[in-house]
Amino acid sequence: MDFDRTADRRALDDRVTAWREEHEATIRDHAERSAFPRDLYEEGMERGFGTAILPPEYGGPGGGAVEYGIVAEQTGIFQICFQTQRAILTAGTAAQRERYLPAFADGSAVGAISISEPETGSSLKSMDTTVERDGDGWVVDGFKSHVNLAAEATVHLVFAAADEGLTVLLVDDDAPGIEVSEKRDPIGTRYLPIYDVAFDEVPVDDDAVLLGPGDGYEVFFETFNFSRIGNASEMLGRGKRSLRRAVRWARDRTVGDQTVTEFQGIRWKIADLYTDLRAATRLRDEAAHALDDGDDDASLKTSMAKLKAADAGLAATTEATQITGAHGLYRDQPYEANFRDVKTLEVAGGSREIMRNVIADAVVPEL
Numbered sequence: 001m002d003f004d005r006t007a008d009r010r011a012l013d014d015r016v017t018a019w020r021e022e023h024e025a026t027i028r029d030h031a032e033r034s035a036f037p038r039d040l041y042e043e044g045m046e047r048g049f050g051t052a053i054l055p056p057e058y059g060g061p062g063g064g065a066v067e068y069g070i071v072a073e074q075t076g077i078f079q080i081c082f083q084t085q086r087a088i089l090t091a092g093t094a095a096q097r098e099r100y101l102p103a104f105a106d107g108s109a110v111g112a113i114s115i116s117e118p119e120t121g122s123s124l125k126s127m128d129t130t131v132e133r134d135g136d137g138w139v140v141d142g143f144k145s146h147v148n149l150a151a152e153a154t155v156h157l158v159f160a161a162a163d164e165g166l167t168v169l170l171v172d173d174d175a176p177g178i179e180v181s182e183k184r185d186p187i188g189t190r191y192l193p194i195y196d197v198a199f200d201e202v203p204v205d206d207d208a209v210l211l212g213p214g215d216g217y218e219v220f221f222e223t224f225n226f227s228r229i230g231n232a233s234e235m236l237g238r239g240k241r242s243l244r245r246a247v248r249w250a251r252d253r254t255v256g257d258q259t260v261t262e263f264q265g266i267r268w269k270i271a272d273l274y275t276d277l278r279a280a281t282r283l284r285d286e287a288a289h290a291l292d293d294g295d296d297d298a299s300l301k302t303s304m305a306k307l308k309a310a311d312a313g314l315a316a317t318t319e320a321t322q323i324t325g326a327h328g329l330y331r332d333q334p335y336e337a338n339f340r341d342v343k344t345l346e347v348a349g350g351s352r353e354i355m356r357n358v359i360a361d362a363v364v365p366e367l
């Protein structure tokens with residue numbers, strides 16, 4: 001399979017890399033405070049980074065999972081909005097797409113996705129949030145936890161249990177009864193603040209349902225098979241940047257009469273970390289192409305990509321601080337933040353155990 005990048009994709013990579021480097025300090029400052037870099041988000045949406053998957057008819061550049069991976073490898077500030085756009089693009093009616101997607105293209109829209117609850121994480125079966133018919137519309141009632149951007153969102157994608165089964169609704173932020181109740185204090189990806197949010201008898205129009213009542217699992221898999229590309233890419237980006245920075249430092253560091261990169265133990269460590277990052281990047285690329293080509297085994301491939309990106313990203317961000325000794329163990333260096341972000345992304349959007357379950361479900365009957 002040919003994963004060589006086209007000139008357009010290389011150009012996107014160059015542009016988003018330069019943009020991330022220019023704004024790295026600002027994003028880091030927001031992460032320290034657990035604040036959403038709203039101005040940068042808006043600029044990045046207008047420049048086509050956070051809208052890399054949006055077709056031109058809605059104001060985007062018209063890419064797919066490959067472009068999503070390129071952007072996410074550099075920055076995670078668009079992650080939730082990529083997921084929201086993906087859900088609306090693949091499951092929305094023409095009217096829903098027309099209503100919401102152009103607002104993402106100009107940066108005025110921010111999405112939040114409410115699935116998790118205090119008692120519902122990896123399994124959606126025990127969801128307590130309900131949605132019931134009420135006249136011509138619906139009423140949503142429940143409590144969600146770990147919701148990125150709940151306070152900043154202009155539109156919430158809410159997963160709830162209906163009589164018909166799991167159902168997903170688009171709920172505007174000005175709907176009465178939405179109460180963002182607590183800002184959480186996560187260890188990683190702090191540029192996307194996390195909140196608990198209550199939906200207290202929130203009235204929703206009939207045309208707010210994505211696909212149809214009871215089609216929630218379909219929306220979920222369309223969205224989260226895709227989001228694994230973003231999570232995997234962000235972990236790879238953090239791993240690669242940590243390793244590169246550590247090696248550059250170690251090349252100049254003399255211990256006794258050798259540089260650190262002359263020690264065989266360090267050289268082999270670098271070789272292993274680099275190889276694992278390259279291998280995981282190939283899996284990510286294969287998965288992104290599979291999604292864009294509509295392959296049947298895209299879910300298997302995105303799960304393998306996320307699993308291996310977590311392995312490679314965690315190893316690289318951890319070992320970077322070993323290669324750099326005490327120098328890397330200070331908070332003015334980016335290593336610990338990269339580690340915290342990768343550790344967080346290892347769970348968010350589906351833990352490594354769930355990735356293994358998906359992989360085993362696909363391969364055990366086939367082998």
Ligand SMILES: Cc1cc2nc3c(=O)[nH]c(=O)nc-3n(C[C@H](O)[C@H](O)[C@H](O)COP(=O)(O)OP(=O)(O)OC[C@H]3O[C@@H](n4cnc5c(N)ncnc54)[C@H](O)[C@@H]3O)c2cc1C
Nearest residue numbers: 113114115116120121122146147148344348349350351353
């Ligand atoms: C930074 C961050 C951002 C998040 N953002 C959002 C968001 O915006 N919206 C949202 O709805 N949620 C969000 N989440 C929640 C996230 O999706 C859940 O944390 C995740 O689905 C895991 O659920 P849980 O934490 O409840 O773990 P649990 O489901 O309680 O699992 C606990 C442990 O058991 C393991 N486990 C669970 N089921 C199985 C199984 N069948 N087989 C083997 N092992 C299993 C898990 O892997 C884990 O190790 C976010 C989480 C984080 C960390």
